Amino acid sequence: MNPFSYGTIVKSPYFYDRSPECQRIVSTLSGGNNLVLFAPRRFGKTSLVFRAIEELEKMDYICVYFDFMPVYSRESFIEAYSKAILAKQSNLQRAVKSMASLVKGIRPKIVFDQSGKPEFSIDFTDDLISEKTLEDIIDLPEKMASEKKQIIIIFDEFQEINKLNGENFEKLLRSKIQHQQYVTYMFLGSRTHLLNDMFNNKTRAFYNAAMLMQLSALPENETIEFLKNRFALSNITIDDSTAVFLIEQAGNIPYYIQLLAAEVWQYLVSTTKDLNTDIIAICAEGIVDLKSDYYFELYDRQSSYQKKLLKSLLICGENVFSAEYAKRFRLSATSTTQKALLVLVENGIVEKVEKMYFIGDPFFKRFLSRYA
Ligand SMILES: Nc1ncnc2c1ncn2[C@@H]1O[C@H](COP(=O)(O)OP(=O)(O)O)[C@@H](O)[C@H]1O
Ligand SMILES: [Mg+2]
Known part of the structure; x- marks a missing residue:
């Protein structure tokens, strides 16, 4: 077997170093502070964050990893994001039930795939996704978390939220997450100039919303x-x-x-x-x-x-x-x-x-x- 690997996420033994960065991520997030990590593509952000997730899970945090890259609409965001959140709940049946009461405008359900494995899926009750549905979804992790069961959400390729009708979505997300007590966020992104602007520009919703961390080359x-x-x-x-x-x-x-x-x-x-x-x-x-x-x-x-x-x-x-x-x-x-x-x-x-x-x-x- 080739001793080198260059797919997407690499784990040990294909992954090396990055321990200071990993520690910094773990301590920032477990301290309840939001964090942005940016670096050009292929520098190892996603691999590093999965390494940090391993550590955070050992500390009993629930980590939800969500990639914005494949998202192309608000519907697709709601669908994929709720799937990612529910996948981390120990009792799917119960989680689906509580989701049905917590999120307006959707009908969550469990379907069975060909092999009989239960899967989560949702129907939208209205043709147009209301602002309320989006708000509820963004608040879902907070509703499912508690002091003892804190959640860390990792948004990968976060700059892609621009696809979801830009700054409106950004404002909504920001206004919701700043009130959440038991959820901490990490944002990753490759388009460094877009992310930089998002978090460093005074006129943008996410200005000062998170600590910034840049990933450089490996030593x-x-x-x-x-x-x-x-x-x-x-x-x-x-x-x-x-x-x-x-x-x-x-x-x-x-x-x-x-x-x-x-x-x-x-x-x-x-x-x-x-x-x-x-x-x-x-x-x-x-x-x-x-x-x-x-x-x-x-x-x-x-x-x-x-x-x-x-x-x-x-x-x-x-x-x-x-x-x-x-x-x-x-x-x-x-x-x-x-x-x-x-x-x-x-x-x-x-x-x-x-x-x-x-x-x-x-x-x-x-x-x-x-x-x-
Ligand atoms: N710490 C590391 N040790 C070894 N290889 C790495 C490391 N980080 C990244 N790589 C290599 O870079 C590739 C891309 O990493 P990835 O985490 O997908 O980067 P990014 O998310 O920044 O685009 C991996 O498949 C692997 O080959
Ligand atoms: Mg990546």
Whole structure:
């Protein structure tokens, strides 16, 4: 079995480090404070929060994890959110009953799937979802919690609430949760600029509603250790400088580190060669080849100015709005650059951490330096 994993959520032994961050999450939430965790995609937010959930559950908190990504309407939110809440109740029958009396406008019920397993489902009694139904759903955890049975709600990809008719929903959620006594919230998100605005902008509902925490890259020495140990399971040795090379090729992003390491492992098990930087480079090129159709299409979709910016970002991502930067890369007015960069960020191609802009996918970067 490949000793590396790069699906969505990774657990031990594929997960390493992050213990200070995990502790901070656990202590903040168990102290009753709301928390926002943000970092670009694939830095390991969801995996980390599942690690924290394990700890919190040991402390008897009920943790409800809810991902906003698949939500596309208020109905779909109500349906999926109530499912997530009820799934954590020990007595489903009783929970469905109390939900029926606590939430206006819906008829919760238990249906049986093909294998006879009970499942929760709801019908809406009216065509239009009323504000009241939404309010009741948001208050449901508080009604089901108690001093002894506190609930922690984790909203993943929280910036996606913008899809639910934006700020109205945000205001409603905020106004409800600030009165809840036994429920604490954690918000995760990848679109850092959207989340930042949501929690740091004085005019927004969630201004000051939670502590902010940013997730950075994994510490290099921990990653080196992890690579050594995982490769060692297949009797492959990797020295420090080769490990550092691998980390660099993967942009020091947890997901890409595991992806590249998995490819390298795959390559090596079928040969008897030693692991060196040439092999890592071959595997990195192999990943670009595999994805090149997608990368071509992605590149093609960008406006010519965006393409130009991508090329500049390959070389430098600092001070991108300065006059020197514009001169160096022959860019147009700052406002034009700002607009184009915003589109690239919105589309998830470019990430922004503090004032640095960078191409999120190190293999797309590699592709660009090959073709652009
Ligand atoms: N602490 C970690 N240790 C090892 N690998 C990790 C860790 N965190 C993330 N990863 C890698 O990154 C991938 C993406 O992690 P995920 O938690 O889904 O990130 P995010 O939620 O930030 O997009 C994981 O599948 C795994 O390969
Ligand atoms: Mg995630």
